[in-house]
Amino acid sequence: MAHSNATDDSETKMMFDQFKGPNMIERAHYLITSNYGTPENKKQWATKALQYLSEINYIMSPHLNAFLKASGYAEVPETVSIQDIPNDQMILLQKIISHEFDEALYSLESKKVPRNEYYRNLEMIMQLLIRAKNYKGAEELEYRMDNIYVNQIHETLKEELDAYQRIQLLSCACLFFEEQYFSCCSNFFKFLENDDGIIDLLKHDSLDPFILNEEFLLMIVISVLVSVPLDNYADFIYLEHLKAFFEVCPLLIECLQLLIDTKFGKFFEIWHEVVGSKYQESPFLNKGWVAAKLMMRSKIYFFYLRISNYIHISYLSKTLGIDINAVREELSLLIESAHLNFKIDGDLVVYKVKHYLEDPVQKLRENQVLIDKELEHRKSQNSELQNIIHHSIVTNEEKFPSSRELSSKLLEDDHMDINDVNTLSDAESLSFEYEVD
Incomplete structure (x- = not known):
C-alpha cells in the first residue's frame, strides 16, 4: 500500500532535492524499494539517480537494476559528464557508490589530513561505518575525538566545529539504530549540556546532509518517550537546561503533555501519523521504529493493567x-x-488471583525438576565413565602381561636389556585420569 498522509508531493520533492551524490543514491534506492511514494514518485527518484551515475560516468552501483526498473529505462541515459572532480575524490566516490566500504575506509584512514580538516575527515569515516552498518565501530570514533584538540575546537574553522558536533549526533544515532534508546537520548543531553551550540546546528540542515535534522530530532523524541518512565514525564518537561531544546523540538513537549494528561488516543494519533509516517520515508528512522512502536504501546497497555x-x-x-x-x-x-x-x-x-502458597509451591516444583535432571545427568556421566575405565583395563590387559608373568619370563632369561626395562616400566606406570563434574 502506497504511503498517504499530510506529506504531499511538493514536500517530498523538497526533501529529496536536499541530497546529492551517494546520499541521494542511497535515499533513492530506499524510497523506490519501500511502500513510500507513488509509482510516479519512484520513477522520478530513480531517473535522478541514473542521471547522476551517468554524469560521473560510473554505474557500478548495486542498486542499478532497481533504478532501471523503477525508471522504465532499458539502460542508463547519456548526460554531460562532470569534469571538475579531483582524481582522488573520484576514486573515493566510486568506492562508496559501489559499496566497497572497507577500501573507502582504508583510503580515508591512511591519507594525511591537515589539522584543520581532521573532524571533517572523521565525520566521513563515521558516515562510512554507518553505511556499512558497523555501528560499534562508529561509536568508538568518539574516543578519538577526546584525544585531539577538543579544548581548542572553538578556535577552529566553523566547518570543523560543525563536523565535530555532527559526529556527536551521529554517535547518538548509532545507539538508536541498535535500539539503545535510553543511551541515545541520555548521551545526547550530555552533549547538549557541554555544548549548547548543538541547538544552532539542529536549526538548519547542512548542504547534502547525511541525516536530516528532522530525522535526528525524531530519534530523540522516540528515545525519550520509550525510555523515560511514564511516571517521570512530568518532571522531565520542567528540566531547566532543556528549554532551548524543547524550542527546536516542540513535538516532544506536545507528546509528553498528552501522555501526562493520559490523553493516550490523541497521543497515538501523533505517534502513528506523524512519527510513523516519517519512518517510512527515512532509511535511518526505519532502523529503530518497529521495536520502539511496540515498546511504546506496551508501556500504555501496562499503565491500564496496573490500575x-x-x-x-x-x-x-x-x-x-x-x-x-x-x-x-x-x-x-x-x-x-x-x-x-x-x-x-x-x-x-x-x-489472576493467586493463593499465597502458589508461588512457593510452583518454585519448589521447578527446583525438583531441575534437581532430577541434574541427578540423571550425573548418573549418565558416571555410567559412561565406568564403561570407559572398564574398556581401558581390558585393553591394557590385552596389550601388556601382568607383573607376575613378566617376572617369570625375565627369570628365565639370562639378562634384561633396555627394552625389557622400558616395557616393564611402561606397563607398571599406566594410570587413568578422569574427572567427575
Whole structure:
C-alpha cells in the first residue's frame, strides 16, 4: 500500500532535492524499494539517480537494476559528464557508490589530513561505518575525538566545529539504530549540556546532509518517550537546561503533555501519523521504529493493567486507536514476556488471583525438576565413565602381561636389556585420569 498522509508531493520533492551524490543514491534506492511514494514518485527518484551515475560516468552501483526498473529505462541515459572532480575524490566516490566500504575506509584512514580538516575527515569515516552498518565501530570514533584538540575546537574553522558536533549526533544515532534508546537520548543531553551550540546546528540542515535534522530530532523524541518512565514525564518537561531544546523540538513537549494528561488516543494519533509516517520515508528512522512502536504501546497497555483488575481488549482498541487484533497479540506478548499475573479470556484481560502458597509451591516444583535432571545427568556421566575405565583395563590387559608373568619370563632369561626395562616400566606406570563434574 502506497504511503498517504499530510506529506504531499511538493514536500517530498523538497526533501529529496536536499541530497546529492551517494546520499541521494542511497535515499533513492530506499524510497523506490519501500511502500513510500507513488509509482510516479519512484520513477522520478530513480531517473535522478541514473542521471547522476551517468554524469560521473560510473554505474557500478548495486542498486542499478532497481533504478532501471523503477525508471522504465532499458539502460542508463547519456548526460554531460562532470569534469571538475579531483582524481582522488573520484576514486573515493566510486568506492562508496559501489559499496566497497572497507577500501573507502582504508583510503580515508591512511591519507594525511591537515589539522584543520581532521573532524571533517572523521565525520566521513563515521558516515562510512554507518553505511556499512558497523555501528560499534562508529561509536568508538568518539574516543578519538577526546584525544585531539577538543579544548581548542572553538578556535577552529566553523566547518570543523560543525563536523565535530555532527559526529556527536551521529554517535547518538548509532545507539538508536541498535535500539539503545535510553543511551541515545541520555548521551545526547550530555552533549547538549557541554555544548549548547548543538541547538544552532539542529536549526538548519547542512548542504547534502547525511541525516536530516528532522530525522535526528525524531530519534530523540522516540528515545525519550520509550525510555523515560511514564511516571517521570512530568518532571522531565520542567528540566531547566532543556528549554532551548524543547524550542527546536516542540513535538516532544506536545507528546509528553498528552501522555501526562493520559490523553493516550490523541497521543497515538501523533505517534502513528506523524512519527510513523516519517519512518517510512527515512532509511535511518526505519532502523529503530518497529521495536520502539511496540515498546511504546506496551508501556500504555501496562499503565491500564496496573490500575485495573480487568479490561476489555475492544475498549483499549477503541480508546488507543489501535487495531483490535494488534492489541490482543501485543497484550499476550507483554503478559508472557513480563510474567504479568493476567490472562486473556476472549475480549477480557483479567487479573489472576493467586493463593499465597502458589508461588512457593510452583518454585519448589521447578527446583525438583531441575534437581532430577541434574541427578540423571550425573548418573549418565558416571555410567559412561565406568564403561570407559572398564574398556581401558581390558585393553591394557590385552596389550601388556601382568607383573607376575613378566617376572617369570625375565627369570628365565639370562639378562634384561633396555627394552625389557622400558616395557616393564611402561606397563607398571599406566594410570587413568578422569574427572567427575
